Amino acid sequence: MWFPVIIVSTCILALQEVTAAALASDPAVLLLQEYVQINTTSNNNLTPAVAFWKKLADAEGLPFNVVELNQGYPIVVIKWAGSNSSISSIMLNSHMDVVPAKQEDGWKFPPFSAHIENGVMYGRGTQDMKSVSIQYYEALRRLKANGVTLLRDVYMTLMPDEELGAEKGMIPFLQSEEFAKLNVGVELDEGTSYDIPSIPLFYQDKVVWQIEVTCHGVAAHGSTFPPNSATATGKCANVINRFLKFRDEEYAKYTKAGITDAGPYTSVNLNRINGGVANNVIPASVSLTFDIRLGTSVNEEEFEARINKWIAKAGDNITLTYINKNHQSPATVISDSNPFWKAFSSAAAKINLPIMPMVPPGSTDARHVRRAGYPAFGFSPMPNTPFLLHSVNERLDIEVFLKGIPIYQSIIESLASIPAADVADNLSSYLIYTAD
Template identity: 25%
Template sequence: MYEKVFELIESRKDQLISDASELIGVPSVNPGQFEKEAAAAFAAQLKRDGINHEIVGPEPLRLSVLADLNGDAEGGVLFNGHLDVVPTGDEAKWTSPPFKAEVRDGRLYGRGSTDMKGAVNAFMHAMVAVRDAGVPLKKGVWLHAVADEECGGRMGTAWIADTGRLPPADMGIVGECSTYEGEVGIVRACTGIVQLKFESRGKASHAARPHEGNNAVINMCRVMIALQDKYERDTTVYDELLPPNTISPATTIKGGVKTNVIPDYCEAEVDIRVVPNMTPENVRAKIDKIIADVKAEHPEVDVTYTMGHWDPETLVPADAPVIKEAEKAVEKVMGYKPKHMKRSGTTDARFLNPKGIPSPVAFGPGDVVLGKMHDVDESVGVQDLINWSKIYAAMIISVCS
């Protein structure tokens, strides 16, 4: 069964590369032109290959494509990949135009090749091959090609999750890059993030009469230094791959208008990385206590803050079924076990895990070292795409048939 499916994927190699090239040719830049045209192009490919799908989205330009095989089933696997891409940077620095895909020395070049239109087509060709080989499916296979991953995901996977459009899948695969110098890996863990904005209010006066004013910048500094020195980080080791949490106060700070004026306003930002057992409530309680202690010593301090969106950590245990299935699939295709890895940046997996679909951070084509994602001359190995399509197909056969 596996061999037949793998042969079908090999036989459609040119089609896979031509499909990925077509998607790369649509400049779905976020922010910018957005995903509407890319969603239409991908939907046309699905239609050509007879895969059931619909186009959905919260706004006319912010569209995602939801496709499935045997989508009425309970359980199975959900594949997730994004259709948006980051801006090109200086186009003059690209060897070939970023939105005109080109194969050179066995690599497919173009913006979105590795991050991650290549993965979207690898998913799709896995589904087509499984169906064409006549693999009987007991469970469902879903493919979400989504909008807005590069700018927070609120218009894509988060919207799909919040509007009840996630399927009853047993596990999820987000096909972001997890290949390192040609070796296939699996990213199991990354910290979450919350960003805070602090405001300090004081009183302006002439700098020659500072006692008549109240310096909002100095007050802000007292609070930022207290956060740096007094905030107790959670140093629990939850998993060997999950870094302990961090706090970085004053990553930005703005205040003051003129050298001879005592500033009456200052704002600063703080970046906190999130691990299990941290909640908005217990983080607030720690910060409130630190500000209160500063104020007890310096009553002139008037600092408030707002907390941004709370993005939880992604942590899938090494023995979770999705990790075991991913390992089995890599062994089948590559002949070795994938390395388990961590990553600092988060992916759309953070929207799937809280909804009961265990999904590692990243498991997909694209080479973190060679692929140059978000850089000029982004590329993906042609054979990598074929191998990954086989890996996804092997997962479908094992999980769903």
């Protein structure tokens, strides 16, 4: 009895190996491997990545443009022309840069090797977000090969510095003539992976504030005994206590909201404490750096006033500096009054794709796009995938990657086929400011 069982299981094993090998040699997988192998760590020379995209654009005979608003920070624009270039276009955005990765941090394989083991590709950028760039390209290439004519122009844009805050990429690009020429109607940007069957669809990003609070006090010999109210550390303790009390209040909201909706709470983290010169000297100053992501209904002016009050109460001689102070970006309307939402959600429904509209805990380039007045969605088709963006051993199941390509085919075809008359001239009618 046991004999046939072994034969069957050996056959299944062999079949799985054959399937895995076939998937690994899929041209789209090879392209992703080649792209991940280009080390585009932030501030690296992006020339090889630009050359990679030029080669792909040339292979399809597509207009290819590099916009370099800041030297060393190229923005790639690839045009897939629709039949009516006079109406607004679809912008498929992604970023070329990735966060640093070092083998010695515990990577199973070199982070820029794109090594595939058991059907899973390991490498920096496999989730964030080189997979999406290749999926956009492959989806458009297949639509073209299948003879599908899109009504609207589709642009692939590839940014150089999303991970650094977009100061040299998306932010100036949105102000440029080159961007105006694209006549964008809607932008797609990155989403995230979660280990759930649904795919998150971001319609708003949180506001990022990073502040440095510096407390000044008496500097003295370590054997002296000034009161807490006079020392830098005593004042900083007051500041920390106030921020952590607020953090507890927000944490309660966070636990109620769960992982899938970060909109209702403000996250606060004390990420750096600097100060001190010697073990036996009371420091003249100590500084604290907080990273704060404002909940979507928080009024910025009121929140700033609150912070000022906490600091004033903590003691004298305390200074506050904003390292990063973004303003609220509006939410994209997620109802059928927004034709882009309607096209996106109906394409998803047609292919039985469970999507979950939500606000992410972090933020993406899409916040700048919405702030500039354009509706935008963040979406990366990586269901049932552990969240490994910026993590050691960032990796992606190549089956999940390949399934994302027909998903984009459906979504892109639907978005680029919205009739001209269905889209209002005033795109801001598809945006809503939630903290007003």
